[in-house]
Amino acid sequence: MLNSPRKYTVLFVDDEPRITSALKAIFRREYAVLTANSGAQALQIMDSNTVDVLVSDQRMPNMLGHQLLAKASKRHPQTMRILLTGFMDKQAIVDSINDGEVYRFINKPWKNDAMREVIAEAALASEVDVASTPSETENSSALTSPTSADTVRRIRDQALLMMEQKQEIRHQIRRFCSDHDIMIYGTQSIQQAVAAATSRDAIGVAVIELSDNTAAALQTISLLKQARPELITIALTEDYDAATAVDLINHGQVFKYLAKPLDIGRFQSAIENAFTRHRFLKTQPVAKQRYRVQKPTGRLASGLQELVNKFLTTAH
Missing domain, CATH: 3.40.50.2300 (Response regulator)
Structure with missing residues (x-):
């Protein structure tokens, strides 16, 4: 039997x-x-x-x-x-x-x-083994330790996507990337963000602001996650919102939800841990099941999905 x-x-x-x-x-x-x-x-x-x-x-x-x-x-x-x-x-x-x-x-x-x-x-x-995933405590301690050069070596050759309207925040993020040898792709529109993320495999982390058009930003995050499940997203906001936070997880599986103005120490920790998560998902594809998202609906989702499919086809 x-x-x-x-x-x-x-x-x-x-x-x-x-x-x-x-x-x-x-x-x-x-x-x-x-x-x-x-x-x-x-x-x-x-x-x-x-x-x-x-x-x-x-x-x-x-x-x-x-x-x-x-x-x-x-x-x-x-x-x-x-x-x-x-x-x-x-x-x-x-x-x-x-x-x-x-x-x-x-x-x-x-x-x-x-x-x-x-x-x-x-x-x-839950069947996906996460035992090999480095803890955030380990990663964060590396940022503040005297051997922080190790952090630079781990992040080097990775790229970051940024969609942020505030010039001051953009400069902060660019300075951080320059200090840590991270390639950065700055975008100013949903279409640019989707195009960059789906055509450049080196991009492992996306930093997306939740602007006045929060719905569009949420759709962008969701579609990016569907197109690139190993892409790790950090959302930035002027003011936390509970309903938005729920959507960020259910439809985007965001890694962190951070407030502006940026606390640069917290931002550094989030970026380091995000790249670690990205590398884990790239080497352990089955682990992506732990970060699945619900699919968006509506005309915006349909239009952007066509754009995603277009760039995925071009990339392959």
């Missing part, structure tokens, strides 16, 4: 037992379901069980959902992390991107079919 395939393990976390009970009832046939009613309890469960997918509520006492995701990211990086939220706490959502590496945001009340689809994708992606 053949062995039945292993069920993926999903841990649902919510401070309301009725919600975790409901989620367990919905998913117990498809998954081995574990539940917790606090962040501390969830971490205890994860320390003693292999958890493939962690689905946590945001608003919980003592430890918020994004704080749990950040801790889980460091202690159990293999686990895919999803944040459930019915209250758009701006800073919490931003932190879950920058510190928790959330895979998806799901709004409450959730739709069963939509959640089922996201969890299924996350479960498959």
Whole structure:
């Protein structure tokens, strides 16, 4: 008799037992379901069980959902992390991107079919081994150590795409790239950004501002990620917005969401870690499953997708 395939393990976390009970009832046939009613309890469960997918509520006492995701990211990086939220706490959502590496945001009340689809994708992606991925702590320490020349050698021969309207910020980024021997491609339009990223394989990191036309910028980020899954995106903004942050992850899988004016130390750390992630994805193509995005819709997406396809055809 053949062995039945292993069920993926999903841990649902919510401070309301009725919600975790409901989620367990919905998913117990498809998954081995574990539940917790606090962040501390969830971490205890994860320390003693292999958890493939962690689905946590945001608003919980003592430890918020994004704080749990950040801790889980460091202690159990293999686990895919999803944040459930019915209250758009701006800073919490931003932190879950920058510190928790959330895979998806799901709004409450959730739709069963939509959640089922996201969890299924996350479960498959959890099989990708991330043990060889250097930690951000290691990368960041290299930036401030006396041997920072090693950082330059690791980044050299990489290229960065920049789409930024503010002259002061452009100059900051150009100075940084010059100091670290990074080739930079400055662009001023969506079409230029897509053209550069899809025709120059050396470009590993894109720094995209979220200007007045945020929707267009989001579509650009999403399409770039679809065309170049190994491309790592850092989004810059004058003012954080919760709904935009959700779209940046669900449709663009951005690596970092940073505020302007730039904190140059934080920016340096983000760039170094972004190039490290890019190199990992180039050498481990299967790992791209962990950073899949939802496809954009609408006329803008269709028009830009045609442009992407055009340049991909030309490049090959």
